[in-house]
Amino acid sequence: HPALELVDLRKTYATGVEALKGVSLRVEPGDFFALLGPNGAGKSTTIGIVSSLVNASAGEVRVHGVDLLRERSTAMRMVGLVPQEINFNLFEKPFDILVNYAGFYGVPRDQAIVRAGEELERAQLSDKAHTMSRTLSGGMKRRLMIARALMTRPRLLILDEPTAGVDIEIRRAMWRQLREINAAGTTVILTTHYLEEAESLCRNLAIIDHGRIIQHGSMRSLLAQL
Ligand code: ADP
Ligand code: ADP
Numbered sequence: 475h476p477a478l479e480l481v482d483l484r485k486t487y488a489t490g491v492e493a494l495k496g497v498s499l500r501v502e503p504g505d506f507f508a509l510l511g512p513n514g515a516g517k518s519t520t521i522g523i524v525s526s527l528v529n530a531s532a533g534e535v536r537v538h539g540v541d542l543l544r545e546r547s548t549a550m551r552m553v554g555l556v557p558q559e560i561n562f563n564l565f566e567k568p569f570d571i572l573v574n575y576a577g578f579y580g581v582p583r584d585q586a587i588v589r590a591g592e593e594l595e596r597a598q599l600s601d602k603a604h605t606m607s608r609t610l611s612g613g614m615k616r617r618l619m620i621a622r623a624l625m626t627r628p629r630l631l632i633l634d635e636p637t638a639g640v641d642i643e644i645r646r647a648m649w650r651q652l653r654e655i656n657a658a659g660t661t662v663i664l665t666t667h668y669l670e671e672a673e674s675l676c677r678n679l680a681i682i683d684h685g686r687i688i689q690h691g692s693m694r695s696l697l698a699q700l
Contacts, residue, residue, distance in 0.1 A: 476500045477630050477661040478524065483533035485519050485685075494520040495685040497533070503629075506656045507554030507663045508672035508693075510684040517665035518558075521632050524663075525555040527588040536628060537601065552577070554628030558635045560615050564569060564608035568599055568618050571607060576625040585627065593621040596653060613644035617651055624655065631655060637671060673697065691699070 485494040493516045501507045509517050522528030524535060526546060535542035535549075542549040557591060562571045569590050576586035593598045597617040602610060607618065616636070623631060625657040636647040636652070652675060656662045666672055672679055673693060681689040681696075 475536070477503045477505065477538060478663065479534070480520070480524075481534040482651070483523065483535065485516075485523065486527065486531045486533045492636055493685055496511050497646055497678045497682065497685070497687055499690055501661060501663060503538075504656075504659060504660055505661055505678055506652075507661070507675045508676040509663065509665045510667065510669065512667060515682045516685045517682060521555070521634055521663070521665060525553050525632055527555075529683040535629040541570060552629045554623035554631045555621045556619050556628060556631070556633040556636060558638060559591060560619060562607060562618065562622065564606075566607060567604050568594060568610070568621075570609055571618065572622055572625050576692050579626045586657050587625075589625055593624050596654065597621040598647075604635040612640060613647055616640065616644065616648055620648070620651060620655070624660075626664060628660065630661045630663065633662070635665055635667070637666075637668075643647065645671075
């Protein structure tokens with residue numbers, strides 16, 4: 475099965491805005507995939523549906539063959555989301571943020587504690603495990619967001635504009651972290667409006683504009699056309 479398959483996905487918001495007008499795409503297991511497009515194209519809506527934050531109006535979503543709209547909890551357990559905004563409690567410590575998040579998703583506590591240690595190390599935050607997260611730098615907070623999403627061991631990691639508004643050094647550190655995660659076998663999908671980011675990280679991509687996919691294929695073939 476593909477890691478993700480969207481078939482004729484449509485979304486009309488209550489306001490009447492048709493954010494998605496029939497989006498179809500496939501992402502293969504192990505891929506590093508970019509969903510590219512200008513502001514307002516429908517990127518956040520698409521990943522909102524895949525991560526069960528937004529209800530689709532029509533169409534199909536399958537995660538490793540599991541129908542998200544029919545078997546939501548099974549499919550949801552395979553998807554980890556890194557939202558654009560930092561949304562953990564700044565008055566908690568990184569270790570507790572990770573353990574509590576895993577607990578919320580039903581990971582047994584002893585296992586959550588082991589994973590938190592592993593993820594903090596992978597995010598290069600081991601020495602900050604018991605520091606108030608309010609005091610972390612912007613880059614550290616972003617890496618903690620990624621570590622948190624990995625606590626449930628998702629097969630598919632989805633990031634919404636992961637490096638929007640961050641400086642080049644933080645971006646490079648995040649790119650390194652994401653490459654490692656992908657190399658370890660997790661399928662990674664990110665949205666971005668920077669072609670440069672997609673070019674640096676991704677093997678395959680789709681370009682969405684006005685709620686429709688206008689390009690879908692390998693990064694190499696896209697670059698050959700430019
Ligand atoms: P759903 O159909 O997924 O329940 P809604 O259409 O009810 O979503 O919209 C969710 C909320 O987002 C509403 O309160 C809506 O007012 C608000 N909203 C409206 N327009 C926008 C926009 N352009 N960007 C973000 N949020 C918006
Ligand atoms: P992108 O992530 O590519 O910037 P979005 O998926 O956020 O695009 O938005 C697609 C379209 O849907 C835009 O016209 C946006 O204003 C609209 N939109 C997004 N969220 C909502 C919402 N909650 N309610 C109403 N309209 C929305």
